[in-house]
Every structure is written in C-alpha cells, then in structure tokens.
Amino acid sequence: MMAGRLIPIVSDPGEQATVDLIGGARAEALQLIQESWGLSASEDCRIYVMTSWLRFVFQSAPWSWRILLAVTLPFWSFRARRTWPYSAAWTQRYGKRVAIGIKPPRLLAQSDKSFGVRLFVEEKDMQLNVRRVTCHELVHACSAHLRLPAWLNEGIATVTVDRFAGKRTIRAETLNLIRDYQPKAPPPTYRELSRMSGEAFVYHAVRGFWLAGFAEEKCPGFLRRSFRLNWQHARSSRRSRSSWAWGRRTSGARLMPWLVVTL
Numbered sequence: 001m002m003a004g005r006l007i008p009i010v011s012d013p014g015e016q017a018t019v020d021l022i023g024g025a026r027a028e029a030l031q032l033i034q035e036s037w038g039l040s041a042s043e044d045c046r047i048y049v050m051t052s053w054l055r056f057v058f059q060s061a062p063w064s065w066r067i068l069l070a071v072t073l074p075f076w077s078f079r080a081r082r083t084w085p086y087s088a089a090w091t092q093r094y095g096k097r098v099a100i101g102i103k104p105p106r107l108l109a110q111s112d113k114s115f116g117v118r119l120f121v122e123e124k125d126m127q128l129n130v131r132r133v134t135c136h137e138l139v140h141a142c143s144a145h146l147r148l149p150a151w152l153n154e155g156i157a158t159v160t161v162d163r164f165a166g167k168r169t170i171r172a173e174t175l176n177l178i179r180d181y182q183p184k185a186p187p188p189t190y191r192e193l194s195r196m197s198g199e200a201f202v203y204h205a206v207r208g209f210w211l212a213g214f215a216e217e218k219c220p221g222f223l224r225r226s227f228r229l230n231w232q233h234a235r236s237s238r239r240s241r242s243s244w245a246w247g248r249r250t251s252g253a254r255l256m257p258w259l260v261v262t263l
Helices: 013-037 053-060 063-071 073-086 105-110 126-146 150-165 174-180 190-194 198-218 222-237
Strands: 045-049 087-094 097-102 258-261
Touching: 013 045, 013 105, 013 126, 013 150, 013 222, 045 053, 045 126, 053 063, 053 073, 053 087, 053 097, 063 073, 073 087, 073 190, 087 126, 097 126, 105 126, 126 150, 126 222, 150 198, 174 198, 190 198, 198 222
Parallel strands: 045 097
Antiparallel strands: 087 097, 087 258
C-alpha cells in the first residue's frame, strides 16, 4: 500500500491548472482516508486529468489490457459513452493497477447535472468541485482491494467528502427518499446502477451515504475495524474474492468504471 509516495498525476501539457488542483487535494485526502478507514492506495495507482472517456481508458490501461479493451470495445463503449455526460470522474481497475480519471473544471461546468442537482448541495465553484471529486475517487482507489458492494463503496466515499469539505454535501431531503421510496430490487451493482434513472438512481446513490453515516455516528470506528479484519481474513485464507458478511454482490465487469455524478 502507498503511504509515503504520492500518487502520480498524468495530464496533457495544457492542463497544469487542474494538476495543481488535484495535487493540492491529494495529500490531504489520502491522510483523511487513512485516518477514517485505515486505507491506503496501492503501489500502482495513477490519477489522470480526463478530457475524453476513450483516451482515458486506453491511456490508463497497462499494455497487456489494451488489446482486450480494443477487441471488446463494442461491448463496453455504449455504457461508457452513456455515463460520460453526467460523470465527474471515473475510477477504473485493471488487475493490480487502479486508475482515476478526473474531469477539469471546464468540463465539469459543461456536464449534465440532472442527477447531481437531486443529490448534492449546489456548489458553483468548479475548482472546489475538482478537489471534492479527487477526494471521492481516492476513497474508491484505496478501497478497491476490498471489493466492497456498490452501496458501501459510495457511502464511505461520500462520508469522506463531507469530512474533507467540513460540511454536508448531500441534500438533507434525500433522507426523505430513503424513508419513503420502496425499492423493487436488491441493492444494484455499479453496472445496474448506471442503467437506472429517476428516483431509483437517486435512492441507491445516496442510500450508502446515510447508512455509512449512521454506522459512524452510532458505532464510531466500526467500519474501519471491519475493513481491517475482513482484509486480514481474506489474505490469510487466500480468498480475497469471498463475500462480505453484510451481503456483497458481484461488482460486475471490471471494464465498467465507478462513476461520480457531476456535483
């Protein structure tokens, strides 16, 4: 796990301002993630300033993966193209490599916010949003080895962003949806979540936040201890893909990235 070495940031020459924004949030976020959850990034973790979904995927993938990605492009490109307009960032895993793609402020400002306005307290400062998105995605990168269910993965990431921002970033009224909405299916995988719309998407997107926040409030440190114990058990038993006690579902194809809806 990466502790002392900073995660490298890869970008085009004209994206230095975004590199500085990400770099300014990187160390602070990693320290917060370690303190909150006891998690660190893997040795092969990289951050990319993402201006094109196709370029990010092929640029971030190891050479051994690029042939597979090219051959299977028709099978995964539709989902990537569909989520791109309202995504602020992606985190993609290729074996041991974890790659984070973060849009620069100008692309965040152009993104479709039809989902984001229902989830997040509005923040018009796109530079501040880049910092928060960096924190969110670093949580995903640091927890990638745990193979968490989507709801918990999003929950701890959003709770961490609140701590990073020093205030609530999720709309309080989404708690009413958690109380009133009746889901018609079990918690979705990321692939299933990307196909949802309307209330179903919002419900599942914020469910983990309220559950993780409740766990932290009522049993501080419970999730951190659980992450450590489950990871230690997985390593000792050599069953790193075993199910979590609280009901993990398979995360779907690795070619489908985690996404953050535009703030």
